[in-house]
Amino acid sequence: MRNHVYDHRWRERWERKQKKRAQRLKRMQRDWNYRWRVRHRWHQRWHHQHKRFKHSLGARLIAIFFMLACASSVILWSSEGSAYGLLWAVPALLLVTGCAFGMIRHMVRPLHALALGAEAFRRGEFSHRVPVIHGDEIGDLAVRFNQMAADIQAMLDGKRALLLAISHELRSPLTRARLHAELVEEGASRDALLQELAQMRDLITSLLESERLGSGHRALQRADCDLAALVREQAQPGVALSIEPDLPVLKLDRLRVQLLLRNLLHNALRHNDGARGAVQLGLVREGAGVRLTVRDFGPGVPPAALAQLGQPFYRPDEARTRGEGGVGLGLCLCRLVAEAHGSELQLRNAEPGFEATVRFGAVD
Structure with a gap:
């Protein structure tokens, strides 16, 4: 069967229409893709700048101060044209200032957590973790x-x-x-x-x-302990005991407290001048706890060395010349025992002599 004579014209017209439609769709797709890329790029820039703004504490502080200045200017400008402007302008200024103060306080609140963390690290509590409050x-x-x-x-x-x-x-x-x-x-x-x-x-x-x-109170085995009885066990020639009556029974590690007493007494007896007096070992009530004091009448310690006493293997120069001097761990152990019980080993020159003091609390 022969084709109609005008069939090829109809086909050409149809093909031209289809080609124009395809070109129009392609152009629209290209324009839409361009607009989408521009919009996406703008969104990316906005999110990037917003993220930088939220991360920067200084930028947020500047923004708050700028908003405070603008709000204060608007309030003052509006109050000038009113007869009772000051009656509402002053409370409004105080309100705006209070809001700004609250926002600033909220932003710098993590600094308190950092201070607590630094204090915990100073005490050796490295298991403490500082909470991350803001992402700045x-x-x-x-x-x-x-x-x-x-x-x-x-x-x-x-x-x-x-x-x-x-x-x-x-x-x-x-x-x-x-x-x-x-x-x-x-x-x-x-x-x-x-x-x-x-x-x-x-x-x-x-x-x-x-x-x-070194692990602190976790190394202790606490039990009811009569500190006065422990001190009486250390009675020996050259030691004068002074124990206040009716002292409370404390929760202590008996073996570690005995170690502390032996080391303090050994150190005091080694440096004591017997001509001036015997070593003084005393217990007195202090609040709900008991204060232990060991004092000798020796030459004392140079003031420059006081801050380093209690450090491992440290000995003053005078002690190093002695044939029977220790290795410098006695006072270190005393300090660790005191700190494990929640106390502190206090060392000072008594003039004459040297004094070591530890306070054991009723509840540590």
Whole structure:
């Protein structure tokens, strides 16, 4: 069958219409894509600037001050044309100022949490975490505070584990060395060797105890303790006891308090001048707790060294020249025992002599 003579014209017209329609749709699609990209780019810029504004504490403070200035100017300008302008302008200014103060206080409120966190870190409580309240510079600082605390805690835990492992491993060869030394013929060399081994044993024991006490009150085994009875157990020549009657029974770790008493007394007896008097060991009631005082009448400590007393392995120069001087862990252990009980070891020159004071509370 033959095609109609005008069929090709109709087909050409139809194809031209379809081509124009396709071009129009393509142009509309291109325009829509362009408008969408422009709008999306504008949204991105707005969100980026809004995020920077929310993150910047200074920008928000400037915005609040600007709004406060504008609102105050509007209130003052409106009050000029009114006979009773001051009657409503002053309360309005106070209200606007109060709102601005509340907004500023809300923005800087995380600084108080940072202060509490810094105080906790100063006490060695690295498990404390600063809450991240806002996502601004203060929030970033709180995140860095928490990361710093975690890093320090990990470093201290690693150091403590290493020191405990070394101390435990040293005990076995030290015990064997002492057994071999016992087999040596009696004499000055044998006595000197046994004395050196005893000092090494005491050093290892002190190191282990200091690391246990480094965890604070968690290392304690508290029970009802008669502190006056513990002090009476330390009675010996050269020590004068002064105990106030009817002292309260406290929740203390008996073994750790005995360690504190022995170290303080040993330190006082080593430096005391017997011609001036005996070492004073006293207990007095102080509020709901008890204050323990140990005083000698020796030469005292140089004022520059007072701040460093109680640090591990620190000894004043005068003590280092003594043949029987310790290794510098006695006062450190006393400080750790006091802090574990929620107290503080206070050291001062008594003129004459030296005085150490610890207060044990009824509830720590």
